[in-house]
Amino acid sequence: MTLFPKRPWLPGVATILAVLACYGTTLVVVLLSLLGVSIAVNEDAWAGAISAFAALATVAIAASYRRHRSIWPTVIAVPGLALILWAMYGSYSRVIELAGFICLITATLLDLRVRAISSAATNQVSWIEPGDLGDRLAGGGAPIVIDVRGPDEFTGPLGHIPDAHNMPVGKLPERLRELGSLKDKEIVLVCRTDRRSGASSAVLREAGFRNVQVLRGGMERWNQEGRAIAGHTL
Numbered sequence: 001m002t003l004f005p006k007r008p009w010l011p012g013v014a015t016i017l018a019v020l021a022c023y024g025t026t027l028v029v030v031l032l033s034l035l036g037v038s039i040a041v042n043e044d045a046w047a048g049a050i051s052a053f054a055a056l057a058t059v060a061i062a063a064s065y066r067r068h069r070s071i072w073p074t075v076i077a078v079p080g081l082a083l084i085l086w087a088m089y090g091s092y093s094r095v096i097e098l099a100g101f102i103c104l105i106t107a108t109l110l111d112l113r114v115r116a117i118s119s120a121a122t123n124q125v126s127w128i129e130p131g132d133l134g135d136r137l138a139g140g141g142a143p144i145v146i147d148v149r150g151p152d153e154f155t156g157p158l159g160h161i162p163d164a165h166n167m168p169v170g171k172l173p174e175r176l177r178e179l180g181s182l183k184d185k186e187i188v189l190v191c192r193t194d195r196r197s198g199a200s201s202a203v204l205r206e207a208g209f210r211n212v213q214v215l216r217g218g219m220e221r222w223n224q225e226g227r228a229i230a231g232h233t234l
Contacts, residue, residue: 008115011060015108018053018084019101021046047088054084054104061111067195070114077107125198128188128213130222137161143186143213148172148200153192158219159229161190169196176207186211193218 025046032039058081062074080103087097128136136142145164147154154166167175169191187209189197197214204212215222223229 007060008064011057011064011108011111014053014057014060015104018050018057018104021049021053022097022101051085051088054081054100057081057104057108061107064111064115068111068114068199070110073107073111073114076103076110080104080107125194125201126213127194127216129216130225130227133161133188133215134227137163143188144182145188145190146200147190147219148196149191149219155231158192158223160219160231161222162228162230164190164230169200172200172203176203179204179209183207183209184211186213188213188215190215190222191218193220 025041029039029041058074058077061077065071065074080100083096083100083103087093087100133143133145137145142163145161147160147164147166148169149160149166150168151166154160154164160166167179187204189200189204189212191197191200194214194216197218201212201214217224219229
């Protein structure tokens with residue numbers, strides 16, 4: 001289960017709140033001073049609010065990885081958070097602070113983009129239910145099952161579907177040539193849930209594979225329904 005699974009808006013909202021807490025507060029103080037009104041700002045509380053919102057945005061972006069499988073939003077967000085925290089609690093520098101927010105905003109926008117791409121790919125997926133796949137495998141003319149998890153997962157606690165071929169999602173693009181003879185065959189993609197296999201189906205479709213389906217719920221659901229597995233090692 002992922003953190004914040006139904007809150008795709010959280011990284012953006014947290015980033016906006018971090019920016020407003022930092023620069024919005026500064027703007028209000030300046031405007032009020034121009035009107036002859038002075039207010040005292042608790043700097044510790046101010047820095048704490050900025051840091052908390054920035055940290056929440058970064059955690060939410062990192063949690064999105066399991067949904068869209070892109071590490072780059074997190075790679076950009078983490079240094080951004082580090083720069084903001086350094087500006088808040090280390091040696092303050094307006095340049096460092098600004099650089100941190102630029103990184104955080106960039107990471108948030110990139111996260112939104114890869115989420116949208118991932119959702120679009122998922123919406124085009126052709127699904128097959130575990131029961132239907134089980135019946136097909138038990139009968140004649142069974143489809144070719146490709147498991148896109150890593151080798152450790154393939155032989156891990158969830159096991160794998162008997163006779164499935166293991167081709168990790170990260171290696172799939174470079175192995176398209178050897179899969180060329182299967183373009184007219186029926187292929188079923190499997191992973192732990194169905195996120196990686198859903199993304200993999202888009203890769204195969206773009207490469208010209210005509211009949212690609214994704215096992216809904218992946219190996220987790222396959223196991224929950226008590227279906228046959230192979231390759232489990234303790």
